[in-house]
Amino acid sequence: MSEQEILDGNKLIAEFMGAKYNSKLDLVNLGANHKLVGINELQYHSSWDWIMPVVDKIRKTGKIVLIEFHDEEVVCQIRHTWESLVADFGGSSNNQIDATYTAVVEFIKWHNKQQGK
Numbered sequence: 001m002s003e004q005e006i007l008d009g010n011k012l013i014a015e016f017m018g019a020k021y022n023s024k025l026d027l028v029n030l031g032a033n034h035k036l037v038g039i040n041e042l043q044y045h046s047s048w049d050w051i052m053p054v055v056d057k058i059r060k061t062g063k064i065v066l067i068e069f070h071d072e073e074v075v076c077q078i079r080h081t082w083e084s085l086v087a088d089f090g091g092s093s094n095n096q097i098d099a100t101y102t103a104v105v106e107f108i109k110w111h112n113k114q115q116g117k
Helices: 003-016 048-060 096-114
Strands: 020-022 027-029 036-038 064-070 073-079 089-093
Touching (some): 003 096, 048 064, 089 096
Antiparallel strands (some): 027 036, 064 073, 073 089
């Protein structure tokens, strides 16, 4: 994943979580006590403390989030129903957080399309 893809994905996730992005200053208002952080300071791609609240918000939409371990590979799947044989959104990697991050970004892109964003 390129640095630009990480920045774009982190910004997308922050906005999904309710943060406001200021493009002129390249800052994100995270809402918690109006905390402003630089777009490059977002850590959704590298911190479980950052990504798990996002996973919880996705689960609250009624989606199923599975993180599975297969030998050398980790797979994260986000499904609409338990009956789905194939993940609607997924990521795989040798790194747990990378797989989760990829699936989350895919889901949010789909979610935003459904919302007309």
